[in-house]
Amino acid sequence: QITLKESGPTLVKPTQTLTLTCTFSGFSLSTSGVGVGWIRQPPGKALEWLALIYWNDDKRYSPSLKSRLTITKDTSKNQVVLTMTNMDPVDTATYYCAHRRLIRIAAAYDYWGQGTLVTVSS
Amino acid sequence: EIVLTQSPGTLSLSPGERATLSCRASQSVSSSYLAWYQQKPGQAPRLLIYGASSRATGIPDRFSGSGSGTDFTLTISRLEPEDFAVYYCQHSRAFGQGTKVEIK
Numbered sequence: 016q017i018t019l020k021e022s023g024p025t026l027v028k029p030t031q032t033l034t035l036t037c038t039f040s041g042f043s044l045s046t047s048g049v050g051v052g053w054i055r056q057p058p059g060k061a062l063e064w065l066a067l068i069y070w071n072d073d074k075r076y077s078p079s080l081k082s083r084l085t086i087t088k089d090t091s092k093n094q095v096v097l098t099m100t101n102m103d104p105v106d107t108a109t110y111y112c113a114h115r116r117l118i119r120i121a122a123a124y125d126y127w128g129q130g131t132l133v134t135v136s137s
Numbered sequence: 138e139i140v141l142t143q144s145p146g147t148l149s150l151s152p153g154e155r156a157t158l159s160c161r162a163s164q165s166v167s168s169s170y171l172a173w174y175q176q177k178p179g180q181a182p183r184l185l186i187y188g189a190s191s192r193a194t195g196i197p198d199r200f201s202g203s204g205s206g207t208d209f210t211l212t213i214s215r216l217e218p219e220d221f222a223v224y225y226c227q228h229s230r231a232f233g234q235g236t237k238v239e240i241k
Contacts, residue, residue: 121188123172
């Protein structure tokens with residue numbers, strides 16, 4: 016059974032750096048084709064894709080946020096870490112991590128964490 | 138970058154009716170990476186459809202996906218009470234803005 020859980024601060028101040036950890040079980044991030052992504056959702060708004068890391072350490076970032084994001088993995092700990100620099104109140108959102116599966120020639124996020132609400136405020 | 142535009146923004150229907158949701162891409166995209174998700178208040182999104190037309194595990198057959206190129210559709214053949222929610226399409230790094238299916 017695949018599970019993912021996000022952890023990190025619930026409140027950060029403007030200009031600070033946010034560090035979120037996704038701890039997962041039920042799969043290995045060393046398995047070919049597997050990825051873990053981060054997606055966020057401001058209150059009452061739509062989903063926004065942030066970043067993705069693949070089993071082979073290949074990384075993808077949102078073009079609009081690329082300069083502020085870093086995604087890394089620790090395969091031995093079954094964790095993926097997302098850092099976002101220079102936080103602003105507009106970054107207030109629920110942050111999700113999700114398992115990306117390759118299904119034959121298709122790919123999608125088939126398991127999601129419960130999400131963690133991060134508020135940016137002084 | 139690909140932009141996904143969903144329409145309508147809100148769909149007001151009654152249980153038992155058919156729902157047709159649209160997702161249009163700003164340029165032709167691979168169907169392999171087109172997915173649909175359902176989200177209910179306070180919950181994480183749930184994968185419904187991947188590869189534009191394949192149902193995810195455990196998804197009822199009243200949900201179906203179709204389309205190719207720039208135009209994709211999610212159809213719910215007969216709405217059940219638990220289907221009233223927000224639906225998002227997604228391709229690679231992009232999500233649509235969502236369609237809310239509400240009870241009329």
